[in-house]
Amino acid sequence: MGLLVDGQWQDKWYDTEASGGRFEREDAGFRNWVTVDGSAGPSGQGGFQAEANRYHLYVSLACPWANRTTIFRQLKGLEDIISMSVVHPFMGDKGWTFAEGTGVVADPIINASYLYEVYTAAEPNYTGRVTVPILWDKKTNTIVSNESAEIIRMFNSAFDDVGAVVGDFLPSDAIVEIDEINAFIYDAINNGVYKTGFATTQEAYEDAVITLFDALDTLEARLAVQRYLLGDRITEADWRLFTTLVRFDAVYVGHFKCNIRRIVDYPNLWGYLRDLYQVPGIKDTVNMDHIKAHYYTSHTTINPTGVIPAGPVIEFDKPH
Numbered sequence: 001m002g003l004l005v006d007g008q009w010q011d012k013w014y015d016t017e018a019s020g021g022r023f024e025r026e027d028a029g030f031r032n033w034v035t036v037d038g039s040a041g042p043s044g045q046g047g048f049q050a051e052a053n054r055y056h057l058y059v060s061l062a063c064p065w066a067n068r069t070t071i072f073r074q075l076k077g078l079e080d081i082i083s084m085s086v087v088h089p090f091m092g093d094k095g096w097t098f099a100e101g102t103g104v105v106a107d108p109i110i111n112a113s114y115l116y117e118v119y120t121a122a123e124p125n126y127t128g129r130v131t132v133p134i135l136w137d138k139k140t141n142t143i144v145s146n147e148s149a150e151i152i153r154m155f156n157s158a159f160d161d162v163g164a165v166v167g168d169f170l171p172s173d174a175i176v177e178i179d180e181i182n183a184f185i186y187d188a189i190n191n192g193v194y195k196t197g198f199a200t201t202q203e204a205y206e207d208a209v210i211t212l213f214d215a216l217d218t219l220e221a222r223l224a225v226q227r228y229l230l231g232d233r234i235t236e237a238d239w240r241l242f243t244t245l246v247r248f249d250a251v252y253v254g255h256f257k258c259n260i261r262r263i264v265d266y267p268n269l270w271g272y273l274r275d276l277y278q279v280p281g282i283k284d285t286v287n288m289d290h291i292k293a294h295y296y297t298s299h300t301t302i303n304p305t306g307v308i309p310a311g312p313v314i315e316f317d318k319p320h
């Protein structure tokens with residue numbers, strides 16, 4: 001765990017001292033957009049036109065934010081259009097690496113051993129955390145974006161004329177509602193599990209864990225009367241919730257102390273999670289070995305022994 005300061009790697013755990021034991025997530029540093037015609041998107045610079053085989057995605061199969069992008073790459077049939085590298089699940093004192101291991105896919109672009117080299121290749125004096133996912137432009141040799149929320153919106157529609165399959169998870173009549181529920185779920189659940197797990201005071205932990213379970217209770221009630229978050233169609237909001245739910249019982253309950261209830265204890269959320277997991281192609285984006293190995297071995301302040309628990313057995317394939 002660490003970060004780049006003026007292009008130099010520094011080994012440093014998250015600093016929660018200044019924030020009363022609370023974990024605060026840093027904003028992503030690269031915020032450009034791939035667009036149909038190469039014009040600038042909602043933020044950043046233009047010049048990134050959608051083209052087949054121009055972009056490369058760097059992910060960790062453990063990471064819920066990166067998992068959003070692998071899901072959209074899969075759903076939109078972009079596997080042959082956007083190439084992909086996968087880091088090793090262990091994130092040690094030099095951050096993410098391409099050390100050999102099952103499921104690791106080396107970096108064909110700059111041949112990096114460490115993920116931070118991808119950041120310094122784009123910006124030699126970069127300062128900030130070295131996170132996945134990253135969308136890289138092979139043409140201009142730079143990072144387009146390292147913000148998953150925006151990368152999935154690019155994948156959703158920008159590549160439709162260059163080989164993506166049909167499918168729109170952000171229908172224009174529902175964007176306002178999707179943005180609203182995304183904000184609620186991001187704060188209380190997606191980031192809420194991290195706020196719970198990385199809290200270093202009792203008070204910060206309790207605030208986060210209570211907000212998290214209140215939010216899960218709210219969604220459990222919502223799913224009692226409709227199949228998906230926005231009704232009867234699957235949208236971006238469902239996929240953003242899915243990546244946290246699928247990791248919840250295996251990792252967040254134990255490792256992050258999100259243990260008031262498990263997802264399997266919520267009949268509606270548990271059925272919903274299985275429903276999404278069983279959408280064709282989705283289970284291929286879920287690598288439970290990388291997920292468990294990453295969290296339990298990388299966060300040594302939380303799990304100093306690095307022992308990875310054997311269970312739980314979770315029947316994601318059971319009919320819903």
Ligand SMILES: N[C@@H](CCC(=O)N[C@@H](CS)C(=O)NCC(=O)O)C(=O)O
Nearest residue numbers: 028063065129130131132146147148
């Ligand atoms: N805003 C980013 C957050 C990504 C993120 O935090 N990824 C984690 C892995 S789950 C990471 O790479 N962390 C490394 C670090 O913070 O040093 C996004 O959603 O794309």
